[in-house]
Amino acid sequence: MSESTDLAVSLGAGTISFEIDGSLYPQDALYGAAYVFLDRCYVLLDRVSDNRVRVLLRGKTKDAALDGDALAGEFQNELLGQTWRRKIAEDNRSLIEAITARALGGAAGPPGLDDLLEMDVGSETAFDDPLGIAMSWEEKYAKGKSDAAKTAKDAAPADAAPAEDPPEVTP
Amino acid sequence: MNVQNPLPAFRPFVAAGAAAQKPLDLVEVRYRPLPNAGGDVLLTNPFGDWVFVTQGEMSALVRGQLDDGTPLHQKLAAKNFIRSKISVETEAKRLARKKRFLAYGPNLHICVVTLRCNETCVYCHASRADMDQVQTDMSPEIGEKVVDFMLQSTSPGVTLEFQGGEPLANFPVMKHIIEYAVQKNRAYGKQLDFTLVSNLGLMTEDKLSYLVDHKVQICTSIDGPEALHTKQRVLVGGNSHREAARWIERINKKYIELGLDPTLYHVEALLTTTREALKYPREIVDTYRNLGCRAIFLRPVDPFGFAKKTAGRIEYDRREYHDFYRTAVDHILSLNAKGEEILERYAAIFLTKILMDEDSNFLDIRSPSGSAIGALAYNYDGSIFSSDEGRMIHEMGDDFFKIGDVRTSKYRDVMKHETVRALVLASIRETQPDCNVCTYAPYCGIQPEHSYRSQGSIFGQMRQSTLCSVHKGIQDFLFEKLHTGDASTVDTLKRWTTIRERSHFIQSSAAS
Structure with a gap:
């Protein structure tokens, strides 16, 4: 037997269900809100139609009286909070990144001798030059440009910055 | 539980309806009608400047009525609220100086x-x-x-x-x-x-x-x-x-x-x-x-x-x-x-x-x-x-x-610990709903441990934060005092900002 309120449908046995409009909320926010409930509930997200997502929450402790409306309302507020935080973080991304980098960099300071000594520089890797930094401009771009550049790029690790394009040269 | 201080009902944007628009030359402004400021409204900008305007002036602002040469324009220009009148370089230096602890x-x-x-x-x-x-x-x-x-x-x-x-x-x-x-x-x-x-x-x-x-x-x-x-x-x-x-x-x-x-x-x-x-x-x-x-x-x-x-x-x-x-x-x-x-x-x-x-x-x-x-x-x-x-x-x-x-x-x-990184991110005002649009943002701060303990997350929700309520309540009170313009009170409040270093307590680092 089910019982309906504005916020949710109670399915009995400590289980509630409600639908949300998926076009209003980013999927990450939906996952984030669901995650907050993992300690208290079993959570199921199910797509009902293109823009409708059904949320099912079942309390983990059977004997606990489940206030379905409160749980649904808390989930919906959390979903709105996660969505709004995400938007604010996107809007202020440059400022947040600048402050964070400055704060952590200022607090940690530059690496000391001990840090440098601990870096993974072995005899086999000490002279690697994956970005072609030690190469002359001519070696890298002018003579056999495509081969040299290709070698440098091929050798670069996946997370390294891409090699710069050669500068424009005016005769 | 509602922990926030009740504010006077003043809704200039609602009153303006379809006539509401942002004056083109105004910097980002936050406003707060204080409980005991004779109906006046406090405005702040992201640089930390503040000014009181009347409800009539606020109503004009939300209708985009801010002509050059008017008393309202002059008042706002003097406090760095007019975009074309500010020096970006000067304001950047101000912010950097106030953030030098970073x-x-x-x-x-x-x-x-x-x-x-x-x-x-x-x-x-x-x-x-x-x-x-x-x-x-x-x-x-x-x-x-x-x-x-x-x-x-x-x-x-x-x-x-x-x-x-x-x-x-x-x-x-x-x-x-x-x-x-x-x-x-x-x-x-x-x-x-x-x-x-x-x-x-x-x-x-x-x-x-x-x-x-x-x-x-x-x-x-x-x-x-x-x-x-x-x-x-x-x-x-x-x-x-x-x-x-x-x-x-x-x-x-x-x-x-x-x-x-x-x-x-x-x-x-x-x-x-x-x-x-x-x-x-x-x-x-x-x-x-x-x-x-x-x-x-x-x-x-x-x-x-x-x-x-x-x-x-x-x-x-x-x-x-x-x-x-x-x-x-x-x-x-x-x-x-x-x-x-x-x-x-x-x-x-x-x-x-x-x-x-x-x-x-x-x-x-x-x-x-x-x-x-x-x-x-x-x-x-x-x-x-x-x-x-x-x-x-x-x-x-x-x-x-x-x-x-x-x-x-x-x-x-x-210093590079993942918890430290999270604490920094969680306590930057510009990441926090409510703080990002708060009138008091230039002067305020967040304590993530308090949010964690009282609300279960270092990010917290300021609407339910007792600490946010305390900070807002104190700043309401202080701005109301400044609004009175009472010379004795304002002099006292200014004197409280004087920092006198207790140099006696500083240890000598010279070799003895």
Whole structure:
């Protein structure tokens, strides 16, 4: 037997269900809100139609009286909070990144001798030059440009910055 | 629970309806109709400037009516609210100056030399241990490692603050740490000073002589009149208030004997405002005056340590706190008007930002907060925490804020710890809903440990944050006072922003 309120449908046995409009909320926010409930509930997200997502929450402790409306309302507020935080973080991304980098960099300071000594520089890797930094401009771009550049790029690790394009040269 | 201060219903954008538009030449503006400002509206901008406008002027602004040469335009231009009249370079320098604390690491290092305590307090933040629990004493070896770790901070000045429990219960180790720190700092040349936070119940003449000789600043706790203080702070076999009062008098006398200026050098005391304390705003202020204190910090009770367990007895609606704060500070202002110099610390912190365009780097009211990057707390066993609040949460069984150990951790690794990164991100105002559009954002700050403890997440929700409510309530009160324009009041509030360095307490780093 089910019982309906504005916020949710109670399915009995400590289980509630409600639908949300998926076009209003980013999927990450939906996952984030669901995650907050993992300690208290079993959570199921199910797509009902293109823009409708059904949320099912079942309390983990059977004997606990489940206030379905409160749980649904808390989930919906959390979903709105996660969505709004995400938007604010996107809007202020440059400022947040600048402050964070400055704060952590200022607090940690530059690496000391001990840090440098601990870096993974072995005899086999000490002279690697994956970005072609030690190469002359001519070696890298002018003579056999495509081969040299290709070698440098091929050798670069996946997370390294891409090699710069050669500068424009005016005769 | 609604913890926010109720504001007058003034909805200029609703009233303007379809006619509402943003004046093209206005910088980003936040507005707040204050409860007691005669209907006027406070405007602030992201640089920290502020101005009051009438409701009529506000209504004109939301309709885009801001013609060059009008009195409103001139008023806003004088306060950097008009985009075409500001120098971007100048404003960038202002912001950088106020954020200069970001260039340095932790300057406050809280060293818990023992959890043992001779007093039992209803709100104990520190999760104390009984006096026979000597296993909670810091060893000299751990103490040395705390100093070694502290001196690696990128901050040019460091304060080592001894806390507990009652630090005087482990006085030999405290002495060892002081002497070791002074000696080690000769190689670092940092501006080093020491602070002791003590209930003074275990103070002796010998200990006092040592502390004064070694320039250790002494702070204590006073909860108000004797009946209130002794009810909240129980000293077995004694009277906690009389003991504290006796030693405050003795220490202050000692400073005078040294030729130090008593208006600058005296015992500082801290208040914890419980539900019971709310009944005595004037009496609490008067108790501080009678003890020779020149400053009082009207701190609300925190949700840490034992305070969480006893919340039912000592917590309260923050609107009651606002009434308490207003009554107490009005009393302090009336004393100042009669020539007596005494200030309230919360007000001084905010006023320094509001009136002096400075940031005094108070770690709980800055953005990002001082958690880890401004302060570290070291437990008796060598564990490192992002703050003393984080350490208290650890004592309650949650290690969320533990970020290292002085025996094994490297300084840079601790500063780059994932918890530290999260704390920085969580306490930048521009990441926080409500804070990102708050009128008081230029002056305010978030304490992520408080959000974690009271709401379960370091990000928290400001609508339900009691700390946000306290900060907003205090700033409402201060701006209302500034709005009156009363010369005596404004002069007093300006005087509270004066920072006088207690240079006597700074240790010499020169080799002897």
